[in-house]
Amino acid sequence: MASLGSMAPPLAPMTRVIVPINHCNACGARVEYKVPAGDTHSRAVCPACGHIQYQNPKVVVGSVPVWEDRILLCRRAIEPRHGMWTLPAGFMENSETATEGAAREALEEANARIEVEQLYTLFSVPHISQVYVIFRARLLDLDFSPGEESLEVKLVREDEVPWEELAFASVRRTLTHFFEDRRTGVFLPRFGEVRPPDR
Amino acid sequence: MASLGSMAPPLAPMTRVIVPINHCNACGARVEYKVPAGDTHSRAVCPACGHIQYQNPKVVVGSVPVWEDRILLCRRAIEPRHGMWTLPAGFMENSETATEGAAREALEEANARIEVEQLYTLFSVPHISQVYVIFRARLLDLDFSPGEESLEVKLVREDEVPWEELAFASVRRTLTHFFEDRRTGVFLPRFGEVRPPDR
Numbered sequence: 001m002a003s004l005g006s007m008a009p010p011l012a013p014m015t016r017v018i019v020p021i022n023h024c025n026a027c028g029a030r031v032e033y034k035v036p037a038g039d040t041h042s043r044a045v046c047p048a049c050g051h052i053q054y055q056n057p058k059v060v061v062g063s064v065p066v067w068e069d070r071i072l073l074c075r076r077a078i079e080p081r082h083g084m085w086t087l088p089a090g091f092m093e094n095s096e097t098a099t100e101g102a103a104r105e106a107l108e109e110a111n112a113r114i115e116v117e118q119l120y121t122l123f124s125v126p127h128i129s130q131v132y133v134i135f136r137a138r139l140l141d142l143d144f145s146p147g148e149e150s151l152e153v154k155l156v157r158e159d160e161v162p163w164e165e166l167a168f169a170s171v172r173r174t175l176t177h178f179f180e181d182r183r184t185g186v187f188l189p190r191f192g193e194v195r196p197p198d199r
Numbered sequence: 200m201a202s203l204g205s206m207a208p209p210l211a212p213m214t215r216v217i218v219p220i221n222h223c224n225a226c227g228a229r230v231e232y233k234v235p236a237g238d239t240h241s242r243a244v245c246p247a248c249g250h251i252q253y254q255n256p257k258v259v260v261g262s263v264p265v266w267e268d269r270i271l272l273c274r275r276a277i278e279p280r281h282g283m284w285t286l287p288a289g290f291m292e293n294s295e296t297a298t299e300g301a302a303r304e305a306l307e308e309a310n311a312r313i314e315v316e317q318l319y320t321l322f323s324v325p326h327i328s329q330v331y332v333i334f335r336a337r338l339l340d341l342d343f344s345p346g347e348e349s350l351e352v353k354l355v356r357e358d359e360v361p362w363e364e365l366a367f368a369s370v371r372r373t374l375t376h377f378f379e380d381r382r383t384g385v386f387l388p389r390f391g392e393v394r395p396p397d398r
Contacts, residue, residue, distance in 0.1 A: 019224070019225060019250065021224045022224060022225055022226070022227070023222055023223060023224050023225070023226065023227035024222060024224070024227075025218070025220045025221060025222050025223070025224045025230075025243075025252065026218060026221055026222065027221070027222065028221070028222035028223075028227040028228070028229070029227070030227070031224075038347070040307065041292055044224075051218065053224065054257075054290070055293050056257045056258065056290055056291060056292065056293060057258055057291050057292075057293055057295075058253075058255045059255065059256055059258060059330055091253070091255055092255060092256050092330070093240055093255065093256070094254055094255060094256055094328040095325050095326070095328060096256075096323075096325055097323035097325050097392045098321060098323045098330055098390065099323070099390065099392075100323075100325075108239065118388060118390075119318070119320075119321050119388040119389070119390040120388070121318075122297060122318050122321075122332065124295075124296035124297045124298070124299075126294050126295055126296050126299075127294070129293040129294060131258055131291070131297055131332075133321065133330075133332075135390070148237070189317060189318040189319070189388035190318065191297065191298065191317075191318040191334070193296045193298075
């Protein structure tokens, strides 16, 4: 059998699309869309086995890894936003905590070890049903390098941030808040939303 | 056809179980579990159409609705934790923001109108692949009443909180932090994790 890779190239985490549910993932029958009794939203309901398949927003977890007066940025080797800069972040996985996910992403994307310090920003991106959760973190050592999904990884000072080449609005806004708050020394939690055409 | 309600009683949001994926939700073929090229985790991969079905943690969004020196609690009319007290919270839906979800849950569970003020706590519950995100909020008026999922809704002062009858660890810890922080006047963002036997 041909490897799946040759049939359908794997999508990078942030390009995973919301696929309409056609079939029941428990028994394989074709689903119907209806509002189940006691529910308020239309769901994919299986007329054969009764299974309800829910779709909910996905969490993207990441960090602002800090080393002295610099932060760690990654240049993306994957779509979307190939070649643009971002904080280490990616989809949270089942069975992990948000901070474990943030540390895993720093390791995968930048071969970087971090210690999460504080919850910092939460941005909802409702048109793609995602929630970005970004922590402030301490970069533990300087032994970092590009992971498979990164072209380049580097520490930057505030005046070195490539503002026009940042991949995502939630990253841009997190960094804007970060440098503002660093000046006052008080890091307030921040939340908000990203609307089209931003993402 | 019998209504689905008579075949499979709808599950309350927090009782939704993590169901193993047997069939492709795009084409209905039986899936295989494998690590796709470029990925680090085992996924449900369809050998027929190539679709990869990801499973990720679900976000529970809620609020601490505040009215003067009191907060709003709901007594659960549903499992799990039927009869126990909680903050208004529930699964975030696709296409909404986290704060819209928190406001919707206050309305559904307590017929209460809130204004979200600040991001407050984030608790990961990895053994059930959930993330609780709780905001501080202002209750806008006193015209609240039990929604379908609540037996009772009331405003309580700190010394009236039924600590031994709180439904979830993330709620108990959020309230503990809330009253501590209210004494100092400084509400710090909080994050952590809940492990078995707690949930």
